[in-house]
Amino acid sequence: MYIGGTGKPGLHHLLWEVVDNAVDEATNGYASQIDVVLHRDGRSITVSDNGRGIPVDKHPTKKIPTLEVILTTLHAGGKFDSSNYITSGGLHGVGASVVNALSEDLVATIKRDGATWEQRYERGKPVTKLKKVSPNSRGTGTSIYFRPDADIFETVDFDAGIIAENLETKTYLNGALRIAFKNEATGEKHEYHHEGGIEEFLGHKLSEGKLRPVHVDPFVLRQEGMVDGARVEVTLQWTEAPREALYSYVNGIPTPDGGTHEQGLKNAIRSAVRSYMDTHDLLPKKLDISAEDIREGVMGIVNLFMVDPQFQGQTKEKLNNPEIKGIVTAAIRLELEQFLNRHPSTGDAIATRVVQAAKARHASRAAATKVRRKTSVSHRLNLPGKLADCASTNPEDSELFIVEGDSAGGSAKQGRDRGTQAILPLRGKVLNAEQATLKKVQDNKELSNVVQALGCGLGDQLELSKLRYHKVILLMDADSDGHHISTLLLTFFYRYMKPLIEEGFVFIAQPPLYRIDAAKNTWWALDDEDRERIMADIKKRNKNTKIELQRFKGLGEMMPQTLKDTTLDPEKRRLLKVTIPDAERMVTEQTISQLMGKDASARFDFIMNNVDEVQDLDV
Ligand code: 0RA
Numbered sequence: 001m002y003i004g005g006t007g008k009p010g011l012h013h014l015l016w017e018v019v020d021n022a023v024d025e026a027t028n029g030y031a032s033q034i035d036v037v038l039h040r041d042g043r044s045i046t047v048s049d050n051g052r053g054i055p056v057d058k059h060p061t062k063k064i065p066t067l068e069v070i071l072t073t074l075h076a077g078g079k080f081d082s083s084n085y086i087t088s089g090g091l092h093g094v095g096a097s098v099v100n101a102l103s104e105d106l107v108a109t110i111k112r113d114g115a116t117w118e119q120r121y122e123r124g125k126p127v128t129k130l131k132k133v134s135p136n137s138r139g140t141g142t143s144i145y146f147r148p149d150a151d152i153f154e155t156v157d158f159d160a161g162i163i164a165e166n167l168e169t170k171t172y173l174n175g176a177l178r179i180a181f182k183n184e185a186t187g188e189k190h191e192y193h194h195e196g197g198i199e200e201f202l203g204h205k206l207s208e209g210k211l212r213p214v215h216v217d218p219f220v221l222r223q224e225g226m227v228d229g230a231r232v233e234v235t236l237q238w239t240e241a242p243r244e245a246l247y248s249y250v251n252g253i254p255t256p257d258g259g260t261h262e263q264g265l266k267n268a269i270r271s272a273v274r275s276y277m278d279t280h281d282l283l284p285k286k287l288d289i290s291a292e293d294i295r296e297g298v299m300g301i302v303n304l305f306m307v308d309p310q311f312q313g314q315t316k317e318k319l320n321n322p323e324i325k326g327i328v329t330a331a332i333r334l335e336l337e338q339f340l341n342r343h344p345s346t347g348d349a350i351a352t353r354v355v356q357a358a359k360a361r362h363a364s365r366a367a368a369t370k371v372r373r374k375t376s377v378s379h380r381l382n383l384p385g386k387l388a389d390c391a392s393t394n395p396e397d398s399e400l401f402i403v404e405g406d407s408a409g410g411s412a413k414q415g416r417d418r419g420t421q422a423i424l425p426l427r428g429k430v431l432n433a434e435q436a437t438l439k440k441v442q443d444n445k446e447l448s449n450v451v452q453a454l455g456c457g458l459g460d461q462l463e464l465s466k467l468r469y470h471k472v473i474l475l476m477d478a479d480s481d482g483h484h485i486s487t488l489l490l491t492f493f494y495r496y497m498k499p500l501i502e503e504g505f506v507f508i509a510q511p512p513l514y515r516i517d518a519a520k521n522t523w524w525a526l527d528d529e530d531r532e533r534i535m536a537d538i539k540k541r542n543k544n545t546k547i548e549l550q551r552f553k554g555l556g557e558m559m560p561q562t563l564k565d566t567t568l569d570p571e572k573r574r575l576l577k578v579t580i581p582d583a584e585r586m587v588t589e590q591t592i593s594q595l596m597g598k599d600a601s602a603r604f605d606f607i608m609n610n611v612d613e614v615q616d617l618d619v
Contacts (some may be wrong), residue, residue: 004316005096011153012162014099016253018047021096023049023170023252025306026177031141033178036167040184043156053112053140056130066128067108067117071100072124074493083578100124103148109133111145123149134445160186168192172201173252173303187315198235198301205247206299214297219339223331228323231305232331234265236298238350241531243293244438249303250319259312259319261304264328270294271329272336273350280344282351289358297355304328330496364438364459384449388413390422390456393468400424400453400469401509401568406554412475414560415568422469424453430485433492447492458496464503472500473575475509475567477554478527488577506578511555511567517548524566561593 002015015036025031031051038045054065060067074097100106101124110117116134120127122298148154156312160183167179168190175197181190194200199220206213218237225233248255248262255262270291277283278346304324312320340347383389386409390396400422416423431444438459441447451458456467474481474489486508493501500506512524514531518538525531531549538545558566567573 003102006153007122008155011148012158012166014146014148015045015047015104015158015163016166017099018045018096019167019170020253022047022049022051022142023174023177023425024051024395025142027174029203029254034495036163036179036181038160038163038181038183038185041147042158042185043150044143044145045158046143048141048143050141051138053110054142054388055109056110056112056606066120067130068126070352071096071108071119071121072126072201073097074101074348079555091278094444096144097124099144099146102152103146104149105145107145107148109145111139111141113136114138126252127558128335141418146529160188164190168194169201169254170252172204189200198303202235202299202301203486205245205301206237206239209241209245209299211241211299214238214353215346216342217343217346219336221332221339227327230324230327231379232261232302232328233301234302234332235303236269236300236336238353239299240353241297241299244297244298244300246298246300246302248319249301251305252303255311255317255319257318259315260321260324261302261319261328264325265300265302265332266295266326267449268289268336268516269298269300269353272333273354276340276347277351277354278343279346280351282348282355283574284355286293287355287358287362289354290361293358294354294362302328334404360437360439361467365441365461367439373548379386379592382452384424384452385455386425386449388416388423390417391394391419395468395470398422398469399471399473400487401473401475402426402450403555404482405554405556408475408477408558411555411558411560411563412568415562417568421568424449426450426485428480430488430492432488433495438496441496442490444508445447450489450492454497454500456497456500462499464499467500467505470505471506471507473507473509473579475511475555478511478513479554482554493578494530494580501578501580504577504579508578510574510576511550511552511558512562513554515550515562517550519547 003010003017022031022034026034026049030048033050036045036300036398037050057066057432058064059066059069068465076093085363100121103124104122108121109118114136115132116137117130118128118133119130148156157408164181167181171177171179171195175195178191178193180193182188191525201217202209205211215238220235222231222233224231244264246262248258248265250259250261272292272484273368274283276291277289283289304319306321306324308321310320312318340350381389388409389396397419397420400425401412402413402424403418403425406427407423409423412423412425426446426449428446430446431441433441433447436444436523441458442451454469454472456463456465474484474486474491490506493506510526513527514525516523516525516538519542521532523538525534535547535549538547555563565572
């Protein structure tokens with residue numbers, strides 16, 4: 001409830017909580033350096049800052065040390081009413097007490113007033129008194145060691161990659177901040193410091209996604225003295241990418257679901273760009289231009305600083321303060337329009353980009369409507385020639401196997417159940433949908449075959465009720481080509497048919513890589529690890545059994561009956577369902593655009609890494 005689940009995101013939320021408290025101390029001007037150490041066990045972490053140190057004196061009303069109050073009292077809304085302790089982040093602002101309660105072990109070490117103090121906790125309960133461990137120490141600061149509770153979390157292994165990325169982002173969002181991260185298991189050390197702030201962050205994100213800007217200078221604004229003492233930092237740059245990418249934060253903490261600050265920014269962009277185009281007569285007469293057209297290709301970062309953020313949603317990742325929308329719009333709108341007027345070449349480049357987006361939208365909308373009309377007029381006549389359809393017309397018990405290559409397609413056709421299983425072989429190259437417009441996607445033969453077979457249209461014209469199969473199963477070779485095609489297809493589904501993934505209609509088949517025969521029995525192994533395990537098992541039972549091992553080079557090599565027994569038959573096969581876990585939506589969005597950005601060679605690793613953890617496949 002407080003941290004968004006007991007899975008991997010929840011585990012990492014504990015760390016963000018502790019880090020955000022230290023970052024707060026820095027943002028308020030009391031600390032300049034934060035050190036994060038992932039310990040050798042990979043399950044425990046220490047976060048230290050050189051701030052004022054959490055007070056250790058007796059709390060005025062509770063009669064125990066303030067430190068202990070902070071670490072044991074659940075305070076609503078992330079605020080702490082006595083002393084001046086406020087987690088201004090507030091998002092994860094459930095406080096250190098939640099981290100403490102969910103940790104097997106927690107040690108707080110405080111340097112203050114020339115001494116060092118320490119107190120230990122287990123599962124939120126103090127197991128020692130607050131002790132002075134050194135009477136004369138230099139400097140001040142807070143250090144929190146914690147080891148999350150393995151009885152609560154499904155996994156307690158931290159992911160150094162996720163940590164590194166999150167910490168680096170913090171330093172982009174607080175230009176003065178320095179964070180050092182050490183991974184004891186690998187000996188790796190990073191020091192993050194980005195004086196250039198959000199501007200540098202934007203440049204980093206552009207090059208990471210290999211996105212080409214359509215104008216040179218980004219719009220950058222730092223606006224203070226807004227209503228209610230709020231402060232906002234924003235930077236924008238339009239690119240050739242066929243979508244928008246806005247990254248919003250409140251007090252340096254991500255709000256992947258946006259909210260009123262993001263709405264305010266969107267309104268400002270729409271109104272400033274429209275007004276600029278209007279004034280300079282850059283709006284074509286017969287072309288209607290939507291807010292989405294204006295934002296197409298824009299990459300932006302907005303970081304709002306405010307005192308009492310209210311969040312909404314299960315993991316509280318959406319800003320909900322209604323007054324903020326207007327405040328943010330007012331802070332940005334005029335500044336952006338003035339920026340365009342002062343940089344007319346930038347303004348004109350953006351206007352051109354907007355017109356291009358509007359034209360493309362009209363063209364692809366017309367094309368998409370045509371495709372849909374075609375498929376709905378005659379249910380079966382317009383199916384792709386290569387599709388071997390099933391007899392059933394009930395989507396609920398129909399399955400579509402998308403198969404790599406004609407020869408595998410042949411085996412699959414022979415091995416399938418004609419009643420409920422349809423086969424669509426793919427031969428040509430699947431387009432990388434991440435960088436393509438809807439028009440290009442529709443021009444790609446392989447993808448348009450998929451779209452036709454599914455029958456539900458795509459993009460904003462998608463109608464789930466027209467989907468012809470409720471299981472769409474990718475069946476590819478277990479090699480890098482197969483992984484590549486799966487990745488391209490998943491990218492396509494993610495970008496143009498996302499409801500199919502959200503409804504749980506997309507699956508990945510798991511054809512075996514090995515056949516193992518011994519003592520008149522047959523086993524199938526999915527990978528090398530599986531094979532080792534099975535062979536070890538066989539040998540354990542009878543050391544002298546003769547084992548025969550066959551490795552399949554591809555699906556095409558498999559006999560139809562074998563393919564049926566291992567991969568097609570619903571009674572025997574194992575499918576991976578493709579899902580987007582709620583808490584990882586933003587990460588997914590980033591991962592897809594990073595991996596699939598311009599001319600990036602597709603990587604399947606990120607998918608496979610997740611498969612190991614859960615049966616359901618996370619993309
Ligand atoms: C309460 C009061 C003061 C500082 C802090 C809390 C504090 C909390 C954290 C959490 C992580 N690092 C921190 N550093 C400081 C102010 C005490 C004073 O006035 O000296």
